[in-house]
Amino acid sequence: MPAGDDATASRPRAATLRDVALLAGVSVATASKALNGRDNVHPDTRRRVVEAAERISFTPNSLAQAILAGSTGTVGLLTNDLEGRFSLPILMGAEDAFGAGQMSVFLCDARDDAIREQYHLKALLGRRVDGLIVVGSNTDPRPTLGTLPVPVVYAYAPSTDPQDCSIVPDNVHAGTLAVEHLLATGRRRIAHVSGDVRYAAARDRAAGAKAALAAAGLELVGGQVRYGSWSEEWGRAATHTVLDHEPGVDAILCGSDQIARGALDVLRERGIDVPGAVSVMGFDNWEVMISGTRPPLTSVDMNFETLGRRAAQHLVDAIGGSPAHGVETMPCRVVVRGSTARGA
Amino acid sequence: MPAGDDATASRPRAATLRDVALLAGVSVATASKALNGRDNVHPDTRRRVVEAAERISFTPNSLAQAILAGSTGTVGLLTNDLEGRFSLPILMGAEDAFGAGQMSVFLCDARDDAIREQYHLKALLGRRVDGLIVVGSNTDPRPTLGTLPVPVVYAYAPSTDPQDCSIVPDNVHAGTLAVEHLLATGRRRIAHVSGDVRYAAARDRAAGAKAALAAAGLELVGGQVRYGSWSEEWGRAATHTVLDHEPGVDAILCGSDQIARGALDVLRERGIDVPGAVSVMGFDNWEVMISGTRPPLTSVDMNFETLGRRAAQHLVDAIGGSPAHGVETMPCRVVVRGSTARGA
DNA sequence: CTGAAAGCGCTTACAG
DNA sequence: CTGAAAGCGCTTACAG
Numbered sequence: 001m002p003a004g005d006d007a008t009a010s011r012p013r014a015a016t017l018r019d020v021a022l023l024a025g026v027s028v029a030t031a032s033k034a035l036n037g038r039d040n041v042h043p044d045t046r047r048r049v050v051e052a053a054e055r056i057s058f059t060p061n062s063l064a065q066a067i068l069a070g071s072t073g074t075v076g077l078l079t080n081d082l083e084g085r086f087s088l089p090i091l092m093g094a095e096d097a098f099g100a101g102q103m104s105v106f107l108c109d110a111r112d113d114a115i116r117e118q119y120h121l122k123a124l125l126g127r128r129v130d131g132l133i134v135v136g137s138n139t140d141p142r143p144t145l146g147t148l149p150v151p152v153v154y155a156y157a158p159s160t161d162p163q164d165c166s167i168v169p170d171n172v173h174a175g176t177l178a179v180e181h182l183l184a185t186g187r188r189r190i191a192h193v194s195g196d197v198r199y200a201a202a203r204d205r206a207a208g209a210k211a212a213l214a215a216a217g218l219e220l221v222g223g224q225v226r227y228g229s230w231s232e233e234w235g236r237a238a239t240h241t242v243l244d245h246e247p248g249v250d251a252i253l254c255g256s257d258q259i260a261r262g263a264l265d266v267l268r269e270r271g272i273d274v275p276g277a278v279s280v281m282g283f284d285n286w287e288v289m290i291s292g293t294r295p296p297l298t299s300v301d302m303n304f305e306t307l308g309r310r311a312a313q314h315l316v317d318a319i320g321g322s323p324a325h326g327v328e329t330m331p332c333r334v335v336v337r338g339s340t341a342r343g344a
Numbered sequence: 345m346p347a348g349d350d351a352t353a354s355r356p357r358a359a360t361l362r363d364v365a366l367l368a369g370v371s372v373a374t375a376s377k378a379l380n381g382r383d384n385v386h387p388d389t390r391r392r393v394v395e396a397a398e399r400i401s402f403t404p405n406s407l408a409q410a411i412l413a414g415s416t417g418t419v420g421l422l423t424n425d426l427e428g429r430f431s432l433p434i435l436m437g438a439e440d441a442f443g444a445g446q447m448s449v450f451l452c453d454a455r456d457d458a459i460r461e462q463y464h465l466k467a468l469l470g471r472r473v474d475g476l477i478v479v480g481s482n483t484d485p486r487p488t489l490g491t492l493p494v495p496v497v498y499a500y501a502p503s504t505d506p507q508d509c510s511i512v513p514d515n516v517h518a519g520t521l522a523v524e525h526l527l528a529t530g531r532r533r534i535a536h537v538s539g540d541v542r543y544a545a546a547r548d549r550a551a552g553a554k555a556a557l558a559a560a561g562l563e564l565v566g567g568q569v570r571y572g573s574w575s576e577e578w579g580r581a582a583t584h585t586v587l588d589h590e591p592g593v594d595a596i597l598c599g600s601d602q603i604a605r606g607a608l609d610v611l612r613e614r615g616i617d618v619p620g621a622v623s624v625m626g627f628d629n630w631e632v633m634i635s636g637t638r639p640p641l642t643s644v645d646m647n648f649e650t651l652g653r654r655a656a657q658h659l660v661d662a663i664g665g666s667p668a669h670g671v672e673t674m675p676c677r678v679v680v681r682g683s684t685a686r687g688a
Numbered sequence: 689c690t691g692a693a694a695g696c697g698c699t700t701a702c703a704g
Numbered sequence: 705c706t707g708a709a710a711g712c713g714c715t716t717a718c719a720g
């Protein structure tokens with residue numbers, strides 16, 4: 001158990017440039033120049049200053065530097081994604097794009113609450129972030145934040161304002177890639193079990209899938225997408241229905257990895273060989289959902305980290321004075337595993 | 345596709361208190377007092393200043409305020425938890441504890457790389473965070489950051505230095521609670537399939553489980569914990585072994601929800617009724633892993649949000665001059681579902 | 689090569 | 705009640 005401590009043992013305040021200068025016997029201006037590698041500082045002087053700084057563990061106060069520089073080297077990541085499914089890979093991509101340690105990221109979770117979002121926004125602007133990345137919890141368009149004193153990039157969920165810069169996964173293409181993969185592995189009678197039809201992600205993936213089928217002169221088995229919910233349970237229920245009504249089905253394209261898990265379970269229970277008789281595919285390539293499946297699940301990876309890196313790049317460009325506008329879609333990729341290809 | 349824009353349409357710089365004062369026709373000092381609710385400002389003056397501030401969307405520069413106040417109202421969350429499994433609930437608990445918007449959080453992912461951690465640490469100290477929360481990726485002790493100019497609270501993974509303040513989930517008690525629940529629902533022949541024995545979490549949970557059994561005059565079926573890996577696959581393999589070697593087993597306590605999923609699958613395949621013949625329990629209560637299981641999985645919730653809130657409270661106390669020391673364990677709770685109790 | 693001075697945006701005693 | 709002055713920690717012309 002932690003025990004309370006006396007508050008009197010007060011923590012030493014952080015060292016200041018003035019402390020360094022005093023210790024090195026130079027002026028604050030000279031100390032500044034010495035530490036920042038400016039010209040016209042005598043080597044001996046520089047060494048004395050650097051040693052003094054090290055001795056007292058001097059770390060320059062970024063706040064003071066920022067106030068002079070007019071930029072803070074911070075960005076705000078405003079998310080509504082409680083699971084961190086999107087925002088964490090995006091954060092990671094962003095850290096990479098900014099260059100490790102160059103930029104620090106404030107992470108704020110608005111919890112899908114507009115009031116809380118405004119609150120965080122106000123705080124971030126007060127802290128003079130150089131820019132903002134806004135991460136939605138799905139790919140449906142979200143209200144723009146409007147005109148702000150700093151650039152904004154919308155990631156995952158696009159802004160409603162086409163003048164804003166938005167980076168979203170290409171769900172239409174994801175659907176196309178999925179069907180192309182199934183066709184390439186010899187499938188012709190493909191069913192599509194997806195999630196909640198109110199999600200753009202579900203409709204976009206279906207649109208891409210249908211387009212790819214049409215290009216091959218085919219259509220979905222049963223003639224329609226079976227929309228439902230983003231759950232294993234729906235995956236199981238719909239798979240039963242598909243198998244009962246479409247005996248010739250040779251592939252089930254599932255709108256998410258969770259739905260695909262449900263499909264795999266039912267196929268296994270009914271003794272149907274995967275991928276021998278029926279192939280199964282998911283979307284998202286969510287490692288934790290996929291790692292245990294039998295057989296390992298083929299899935300479309302939406303490349304969240306790349307998306308995050310791209311969003312960060314756009315933000316850096318915008319901060320540098322070259323903003324972009326409109327919605328940019330990011331390519332995705334099929335990760336082939338045993339549920340669609342023997343020996344994969 | 346976003347199109348590049350001319351960099352000349354430069355963004356208007358953020359309004360400053362000087363702008364407000366000019367617009368309201370008062371001095372900067374008076375404007376400051378008016379906006380901060382200080383006494384001795386004429387009501388008319390205050391109104392003029394407030395109106396001016398609103399008109400130009402003035403947001404005070406927190407950097408300047410921080411430099412004077414000596415505290416920034418920011419904390420750093422230094423994590424090694426790539427999945428966000430722990431750090432996001434902890435972040436959320438921390439946001440709550442700090443009071444929404446009072447405190448902004450820098451999230452830095454060190455990716456289990458000591459160099460990167462030092463880099464982020466340096467940046468955070470430069471930004472003069474008021475304190476740090478360090479989140480580990482497991483409950484094994486991690487090296488202390490040593491003495492820093494700001495207070496530090498270690499969450500999930502305790503620090504190796506007992507003088508530091510660490511908040512960890514009580515895995516021993518979790519094991520005890522799990523077994524007590526199984527005993528209370530009439531189980532006597534309990535097997536324990538767990539993850540990698542090198543993890544303190546695995547050993548602690550097992551220790552708690554064995555203690556609870558001993559208190560009831562019992563021991564584990566087979567006399568030992570079956571350690572392996574934190575995977576569904578291991579859950580399946582170990583469950584087969586348990587069923588083959590211990591025909592009378594009436595409960596399988598699994599070291600994680602993933603292991604438990606594997607156990608449930610095998611029991612189902614072998615036609616064994618859950619929970620009629622054999623109960624199954626997991627640890628972590630990871631919603632996304634659990635939501636699809638049949639029957640729904642009983643699991644021990646480690647209360648990460650509470651842990652995060654507690655860590656944040658300790659940090660706030662330490663910032664306020666009342667630091668705590670030592671390792672504090674947080675209670676967990678059993679969430680009962682159908683895998684151990686009919687009709688739950 | 690070094691340092692005094694000005695200044696970033698703000699707040700807080702202190703005169704008036 | 706109001707405002708000029710000092711100052712937080714730093715950097716950058718500008719004199720010397």
